[in-house]
Amino acid sequence: MGQTENMIERGSPIPSVTTQLITADGTSETTSEAVLGSGLVVFFAVPGAFTPTCHVNHLPGFVANAAKLRAAGVDRIVCAAVNDKHVMKAWAEASGALGQIDFLADGNGELADALGLSKDFSGAGMGKRFTRSAALIRDGIVQDVFVEDAPGVTATGAPAILMALETLKV
Template sequence: MTIQPGQSIASVPVKYVTERGIEDATSADILGRGTVVFFTVPGAFTPTCHLNHLPGYLAAADQLKAAGVDTIICGTVNDHHVVKAWAEATGALGKIEFIADGLGKLANALGLERDMTGGGLGIRFIRSSMLVRNGVAEIVNIEGAPGVVTNSGAPAMLEALRA
C-alpha cells in the first residue's frame, strides 16, 4: 500500500550519502528531522532522472529552502557507490542529500516500488515526491507515467509549499 498523507515514514536500514560521506542510517532517522522534501527516482544516471528530475531540484534548492524546507533528499534503488558518483557528477552534494536503497526495502515499505525486472533493472522506486514534516508524510505526489516529471518535480513542490 502506498504511503498516504498523515502516515509516518517506515524505519528501514539504508545508506545515507551526503557531502560528509556515506553512513549507515535508517529512513526514519533521515526523514524524521524537520521539514524534508523527499523525491524518489527509478535510478541514478537514468535519462529522465539524470537530465530532468534531479536537476530540477538542484536548480530550485535555494527556493525550497527559502520556503521552509530544511533538507532535500533524493532516494534511489542503487548501491551507495553509484549514488555517490551520481551526486558528485551532478554537483548536487552540499545541496541535496541521498538515500541509497540498494535492495529496494524502503521503496517497498513506502509502497513506492515498481517491478522493472522485465527490463533487467530489478525493483526500483517509482518517480515521486513527498513533503515530510518530522517523519510524517504531509504531501505525496506520484507520477502517472514513466519518463514524466510533472507533479513530482520541484516546481510542483514549490507550488504546494507556497499554497
C-alpha cells in the same frame, strides 16, 4: 508489486528502514526515520541514478531550485533510488548536487517497499525500483505524496513541489 498497494499517504509516519546516506560529509549507514524524521523534508525518489529522465530532468530541477525550496522553509532535500551507495555517491558527485541534496541508497529496495512506492521495471532489465515520486514530510509525518502516472517529470518535479509548499502554508 503494485505501486499503490500500501502506499504512504498524508498522515502516515515514515517507516524506519536501514539505508545508506550520502552527504557532502561522506557515506554512513542510518535509517530512513533518522534522515526523514526531523523538520520539513522534501523527499523525491527516482527509478535509477544516471538513468536518462532522472539524470537530465528530475535531479537537476531540485539542484536548480534548492535555494528556493530552503527559502520556502525546507530543512532538507533528499533523493532516493534503488542503487548501491557507490553508484549513488558517484551520481551525487557527477550531478553537482552534493551539499544541496542528500541521497539515500536503497540497494535492496527495502525502503521503496516500506513506503509502498516500489515498481517492477524488469521489462526494462532494471528489476525492482522506486516509482518516480515525491513527498513532503514534516517531523516524520507525510504531509503530501505525489506519484507520476506517466513517463516524465511533472507532479514530482521541483516546480510542482514548490507549488505544493505554498499550499501547505495555508
